[in-house]
Amino acid sequence: MLFAHGFGCDQNMWRYVTPAFADSHRIVLFDHVGAGGSDLAAYDRQRYSDLSGYADDVLDICQALDLTDVTFVGHSVSAMMGVIAATREPERFSRLVLVGPSPRYIDDGDYVGGFTTEDIEGLLESLDSNYLGWSSAMAPVIMGNADRPQLGDELTNSFCRTDPEIARDFARVTFTSDNRAELSQVRVPTLVLQCSDDVIAPAAVGAYVHQQVAGSTLVQLAATGHCPNLSAPEETVSAMRAFLDRQ
């Protein structure tokens, strides 16, 4: 099982979920470039100018570890990275688990993504406000100590360690992405986990994903918010397990 965290935090997002599958599966976790313990030098604005660059990273991981029969579990924007990766190399993947997926965040005609372009600019402002204190002085301390995680842990908000500049790019790429066309190309058994009252991926978006991915399973969770893997890990795990047992 390959777990991909979404925009905001790092692989710690999966800490309450992965133990449930550790006995039955090989667990692979990673941090996206710019997040957590990743190598910032690997960041290339061109490569990561859309989600396909991140999807290539997923495929690179599969190749480097020689993974097959992969159950890809992607949260938020990473769900769409899994969709792209699975349409590129379907033979590698046996299942997709999409947690709070959204193929497009910005409204477009009849399609309701939930946000406007101005909203996304507001997010970038919000990021700026929150990174202001340490964007130049603290970033190396916060980001540059992958070998000494205890140092990072002592710092505020250490599970959402992201390089400010990369986070800004990632936010823009994420929330301006449009991968609706890829959904219908998915040929892998797919589970869509939809939260209640999710402001980032509203129920209508989850229903859209379910409708576009042929043969997919949609599970409506009682969990509220956008991170059921943190707020309701038991419910999340049991929905995933039911899907894995069936497929």
Add this chain to the structure above:
Amino acid sequence: MTVDDPLTPESAEDLYENAPCGYLSTLPDGRITRANQTFLAWTGYHRDDLVGQRRFVELLTPGGRIYHETHYAPLLQMQGTVRAIALDVVRADGTRMPVLVNSQLRVDPAGTPIGVRTTVFDATDRRQYETELLAARRRAEQATSWVRAVEQVVADLAAVAGAAEVSEVVARAGTAVFGARRSAVWLADAGTGLLQLVAGDADLPAPAWPAEVIAEDGLVLTPIEARGRALGVLVLERSNDEPLDPDEVSLLQTLGRQAGQATERALLYDEQRSVATTLQHSLLPRTLPTDPRLGLSACYRPAVEGLEVGGDWYDAFLLDADRVAVVVGDVVGRGLAAAAAMGQLRSAVRALAAVDSGPALLLARLDRFVDGVPAAETATLAYAELDLRDGKARYACAGHPPPVLVDPGGDAVLLWEGRSAPLGAHFGRDRAEAAVTMVPGARLALYTDGLVERRDEPLDTSIDRLAGLLGQSAAQPLDGLADRVTETALGTRRTGDDVCLLLVAFEV
């Protein structure tokens, strides 16, 4: 322990309701269970609007909601606490209130979350200050990146020579440095003085002469000027039509000045190059002598763009009814001076060559001639006289690569005899000459070193390669042959030198 003023004791409720910060209590999913009076007063909500009705995330701006869901909520669940998160609360009247938020997760004895306590601080002034700081830092970073970019433009400008190339660099700089969507450079035409498009986007509207950097109708016009003289205009198309800030004006002025200096230099260069090229071509023979016993094919290529013309020349003229003189030479140096010296030498060869003197004597006379023409000193040349009655040829080389004699069967030999030093460097000794007989159908090739010189191999090897090439072409018709051989010899190589090849065929 607490110490209360006995006259006005503090109540716990008053401490909570009228604390100098907003208090919110919510369920783990964010639904508001309590809000203090301070928060209600700041935001304009009634208690009933919030308690049991709204989740905290719903009070935020859309951008803030995303931040809440992607950063704040996960952190709270993982760490149990978050500190100093900057968000905007939307008040009841729709206005925004910048706040700093601290939250603490409440858990029961078993560790299960049962609620969240949040304090909210009004950060209006602080946010304003931070926004200004951020803007100042962005400006500083922008200025630094502009300085670097302008340095790069200056380096790029120094690396090109002509006005067209300079304008290309300036147009590219407009998009790369200033971030314009499209750009164009217009320069004053040398004749009419009217602006003409030289580089960039042809679809941008033609500019009028701007007196200074101006922005209008989505376009920014920057004068390109040097020493107070207007040379042209840089036209940039922007994605917005906001007024330029002083930093941008200053950047564009710098760009305009750098472009002006480079353009002035480039225009001068173009003028000189054009004069030199014209002069050089005017000095080459317009027509070659015709005789049924004689075939001639010549190829002359001036040095490629970016360098000034050199001083190569060739010539062929009849000494009398039965004898033809052929010469290929190379004046050291470049530009106008070299072209002028070449012209004088060419005339001198024609004037001093005579039926009865022969190559060696001609070189001796040329030695005396170049004594008075410094630019012609150390010129090299190959000279031959062919008798059209019997194919006998006399030749001499003054510091010049050896002629190649090709017989009709394709055997090519280098004529290494009759050699002496370049003109003006022979110091009184007699000049050497040699003789050879051309069989009917044989060809003699004279050329300059631009045809054979290669950086990556010795000159001997290059000359042998040319001889081989000429041997292979022995059966080909003479018409256009010099061009074809030159083409093959140079291949894709761009030479910075003039190239000259003269083929002489004894046709009987």
